[in-house]
Amino acid sequence: MAMKILVVDDSVTMVLSLKTTLTMNGFEVETANNGQAALDKLKSGIKPNLIVTDVNMPVMGGLEMIGKVRALPGFRFIPILTLTTESEATKRDEGKRLGATGWLVKPVAGNDLVKVIKQVLPGA
Amino acid sequence: MATAPLLEDTQFIPQARGARSGERDEVVPDQTPRLRRARNRLLLQTGFGLICNLLLWFALSYMLGTVLIPYRFQIAVLFFLFILIPGAILMQMNWVQARQGIAELGVVGTLTKSQLAHVSARRVAMRDELKDSEPYIEVMRGQIGDSLAESEREVMKVIEQIGLLIAQSNEQREKIAHSIKSGKELTESTHQRVENNKQIIAAIEMQMQEQTNELRSSFEHIENLAAEVSALTPLIKVITSIAQQTSLLALNAEIEAARAGHAGRGFAVVAFEVRKLSVLTTKAAADMAEKISWTCKRVDSEMAEAQASLEQHESDDAMTHLIGDLSGMQQDFNTNSELLLEVIAEVDASYEESVNRLSQALGHIQFQDVMRQRMEHVQEALVEMRDHMQYMSEKSFDFVWTGKFDRNFKQILAAHLNRYRMASQTRTHHAVAGGSSNSDNSRPAIELF
Numbered sequence: 001m002a003m004k005i006l007v008v009d010d011s012v013t014m015v016l017s018l019k020t021t022l023t024m025n026g027f028e029v030e031t032a033n034n035g036q037a038a039l040d041k042l043k044s045g046i047k048p049n050l051i052v053t054d055v056n057m058p059v060m061g062g063l064e065m066i067g068k069v070r071a072l073p074g075f076r077f078i079p080i081l082t083l084t085t086e087s088e089a090t091k092r093d094e095g096k097r098l099g100a101t102g103w104l105v106k107p108v109a110g111n112d113l114v115k116v117i118k119q120v121l122p123g124a
Numbered sequence: 125m126a127t128a129p130l131l132e133d134t135q136f137i138p139q140a141r142g143a144r145s146g147e148r149d150e151v152v153p154d155q156t157p158r159l160r161r162a163r164n165r166l167l168l169q170t171g172f173g174l175i176c177n178l179l180l181w182f183a184l185s186y187m188l189g190t191v192l193i194p195y196r197f198q199i200a201v202l203f204f205l206f207i208l209i210p211g212a213i214l215m216q217m218n219w220v221q222a223r224q225g226i227a228e229l230g231v232v233g234t235l236t237k238s239q240l241a242h243v244s245a246r247r248v249a250m251r252d253e254l255k256d257s258e259p260y261i262e263v264m265r266g267q268i269g270d271s272l273a274e275s276e277r278e279v280m281k282v283i284e285q286i287g288l289l290i291a292q293s294n295e296q297r298e299k300i301a302h303s304i305k306s307g308k309e310l311t312e313s314t315h316q317r318v319e320n321n322k323q324i325i326a327a328i329e330m331q332m333q334e335q336t337n338e339l340r341s342s343f344e345h346i347e348n349l350a351a352e353v354s355a356l357t358p359l360i361k362v363i364t365s366i367a368q369q370t371s372l373l374a375l376n377a378e379i380e381a382a383r384a385g386h387a388g389r390g391f392a393v394v395a396f397e398v399r400k401l402s403v404l405t406t407k408a409a410a411d412m413a414e415k416i417s418w419t420c421k422r423v424d425s426e427m428a429e430a431q432a433s434l435e436q437h438e439s440d441d442a443m444t445h446l447i448g449d450l451s452g453m454q455q456d457f458n459t460n461s462e463l464l465l466e467v468i469a470e471v472d473a474s475y476e477e478s479v480n481r482l483s484q485a486l487g488h489i490q491f492q493d494v495m496r497q498r499m500e501h502v503q504e505a506l507v508e509m510r511d512h513m514q515y516m517s518e519k520s521f522d523f524v525w526t527g528k529f530d531r532n533f534k535q536i537l538a539a540h541l542n543r544y545r546m547a548s549q550t551r552t553h554h555a556v557a558g559g560s561s562n563s564d565n566s567r568p569a570i571e572l573f
Contacts, residue, residue, distance in 0.1 A: 011493045013276055016283045017486045024290045024479055056497075056545060085497050087547045089567060102572040107490035110483025116570060 002028040003121060006046070008038040008053040008062065009083070014106075018052065018083075021110040027117075034058055035065030042072060050121050052113075055084035055091065063091070063098055070099040079120040083108060170215060177211045247520060254517035261510040265503050272496050279492045286482055297475050304468050311461040318454040325446065336434070343430055350423040353416055360413040367405035374399030498549060501540075508536050 005027050007018045012033075019029045030046055032038035034057045042048075051069065055062040062082055069075050079101040086092075092103045101120050104113065181204045374395045381392030512533065519525045531539070537557060544550045554560055 009493075011496065013279045013283065013496075014490060014493045016280060016287075017489045020283055020287045020290065021483050021486045024294075024482060084545075085494055086545045087567075087569075088545070092567065092571065096573045100573060102570070104571075105569040106494055107487055108570065109487035110485075111480055111487070112570065113487065114483060116572070120572065 002026055003049040003123070004028045004030060004047070005117070006030045006032065006038060006041065006048040006051045008032045008035065008051065008057070008065065010034055010054060010057040014054065014083075017110075018113075021113065022117075025110075025114045035060030035062060035068075038065055039068055039072075042069065042075065047074070048078070050117060051078065051080045052083050052117075053080065055082055055086045055095070063095055063100075066095065066100055067098045081116065081120065083113070173211060173215050177207055180207055251517050251520040254513045254520065257513045257517075258510050261506050261513075265506050268499050268503055268506075272499050275492055276496065279489055283486065283489060286486065290479075290482060293475055293478060297472070300468055300471055300475070304465065304472075307461060307464055307468065311458065314457055314461075315454065318450060321450055325450070339430075339434060343427070343434065346423065346430075347427060350420060350427065353423070354420050356416055357413060357420075360409045360416065364406055364409040364413070367402040367409060371399050371402035371406070374402060494546070494548075497545065501543070501545075501549065504543075505540065512536060 003026075005022055007015055007022070007029055008031075009015050009018070010033050015031050015033065019031060022029050030041060030048060032041055035053070036059045038051070038053065039060070053062040053065060062084065066080055066082075069078070069080065080099065081102045081104060082095050082100050083104045083106060085106045087105045095103055102116060104116065184203050184207075377395035378392050378399065381388030381395055384391070512529075512531075515529070541550065541553060544553065
C-alpha cells in the first residue's frame with residue numbers, strides 16, 4: 001500500500017508540482033493550502049505517514065501548525081519536513097524546537113526531496 | 125540660502141513659464157495670498173512678542189515702584205534686561221527659523237513677484253508629480269501582479285502537461301510490466317511445450333521403430349510364406365504327373381476291359397470314371413499351378429513394393445528434420461524472447477530515468493514560487509513608496525510641517541532587511557545598497573534535525 005503524504009502550501013504551483021512529483025514516485029498525496037486546513041484534515045481522520053509544509057502561509061503558518069500537530073494524539077512522531085523560501089537561522093531553530101524533522105530551502109530538486117523523504121520515512 | 129540654486133535650475137523655467145502662460149494659471153494666483161499670510165503672521169508674532177515684553181516691563185516697574193526699596197531703578201533695569209535678552213534671543217531664533225521656512229518656499233523678500241510665481245509653480249508641479257506617482261506605482265504593481273498570475277497559470281499548464289505525460293508513461297509502464305510477465309510466461313510455456321513435443325516425438329519415433337521392426341518381421345513371415353507357397357509348385361507337377369499316369373492307367377484299364385468284353389464292362393465304366401477324374405485332377409492341378417504362380421507373382425510384386433517402402437522408411441529422416449526444426453524454433457524463440465525482455469528492461473530503465481528527470485524539472489518549477497514571493501515583496505515596497513510619496517505631496521504645502529518624516533526612504537529601505545525571507549533577497553539588497561549581512565548563511569539548503 002502506498003505511503004500517504006500531506007502537502008501544505010499556499011502556492012497552487014507548489015502544491016501541484018509536489019503532488020505530481022510525489023505521485024510519480026509512488027506516494028499517495030493529500031493537500032492543504034494553509035496550516036489550519038491541514039489541521040482540519042488531520043482532525044477529520046486523515047492519517048498521513050509524513051507532512052511536507054511551507055512556513056509562511058495565510059491563516060496559519062507552518063511553524064504554528066507543527067506545534068499544534070505535535071500536540072494532536074498520534075502525531076507526536078510523524079516526520080514533518082518544512083519546504084520553504086525562509087532561510088533564516090532563527091526560524092530554522094524555531095522549527096527544530098517545535099518539532100520539525102528537517103528544513104528544506106526552496107527550490108529543491110524533486111529527486112532530492114524524494115531522497116530525503118525516503119530517508120526520514122521508514123519503509124518508503 | 126536655498127533660493128539661489130532653485131532659481132538657477134533652468135530646467136524648470138519653461139514649466140514655470142508654461143504655468144504663467146496658462147497651464148497652471150489656476151494655481152499661481154492662489155499661492156501668493158498664502159505666502160503673504162505667512163509673512164504677516166510672522167510679523168504679527170514678532171510685534172506681539174515685543175508688546176508683551178513692554179507690558180511685562182511696565183508691570184514690573186509699577187510693582188517695584190509701589191515698594192520702597194533701595195536701587196529699585198537699577199533692579200527694574202536688570203529685570204528688564206533679564207526679560208528682554210532671552211525674549212530677543214527667542215525672537216531671533218523664531219525669525220531665523222521663519223526665514224529658513226520662507227526661504228524654502230521661495231518667498232524671501234529678495235524674490236521678485238515673477239520669481240515667486242516660478243518657485244510656486246515648481247512647488248505645485250512637484251506636488252502634482254508626487255501625487256501622480258500613485259497611479260504610476262499602482263500600474264507597476266498591477267503589471268507585476270498580472271505577470272505573476274500569468275506565470276502561475278503557465279506554470280500550472282506546464283505541470284499539468286507533465287502530469288499527463290507521467291500518467292501516460294505510467295500506463296505504458298504498466299503495459300510493459302504486463303508484457304514482461306506475458307513474455308516470461310510465454311517463454312516458459314513454449315519451452316515446456318517444446319520439451320513435451322520432444323518427448324512425444326521421441327515416443328512416436330520409438331513407436332515407429334517398433335512398427336518398422338514389426339513390419340520387417342511380418343515381411344519376413346510373408347516372404348517365408350511365399351517361399352512355402354512356391355514350394356508347392358513341384359507338388360502340383362507331381363499331382364499332374366500322377367494324374368497323367370492315372371489317366372494312362374485308366375486308358376489301359378479301359379482297353380483291357382474292352383478286351384474282357386461283357387465281363388469287363390463294369391470295370392470299363394470305372395476305368396472311364398478314373399480317367400475322367402485324372403483329367404479333372406490334371407485340370408485342377410493346372411489351375412492350382414496357375415493360381416500359385418499368380419499368387420507368387422503378386423506376393424513378389426507386393427514384397428518388392430513393401431521392401432522399397434521399408435527401405436525408404438528406414439532411410440527417411442523427416443522426423444529427424446522435424447525434431448531439428450522444433451529445436452531450432454525453440455532456440456530462435458528463446459533468443460528472441462531474451463532480446464525482447466532486454467528491450468523491455470531498457471524501456472523500463474528509460475522510464476526510471478524519465479521519472480528522475482521529470483522530478484528534477486518539477487523541482488526547478490519551485491522557482492516560480494520563489495520568484496512570486498520576491499515579487500510580492502517588491503509590490504509591498506511599491507506600496508510603501510506610494511504612501512511615502514503621497515505623504516510628501518500632502519506636506520509640500522503644509523506650512524506647519526517641520527520637514528521631519530515619520531520614516532524617510534533610508535529608514536524604509538533599511539526596514540526591508542528585517543522582512544526578507546530569503547538569503548538571496550538580502551544578498552541583492554547588500555549588493556545594491558551596500559553593507560553586509562550578519563545572518564548565518566552557512567547552513568545547508570537541506571538540513572535534517
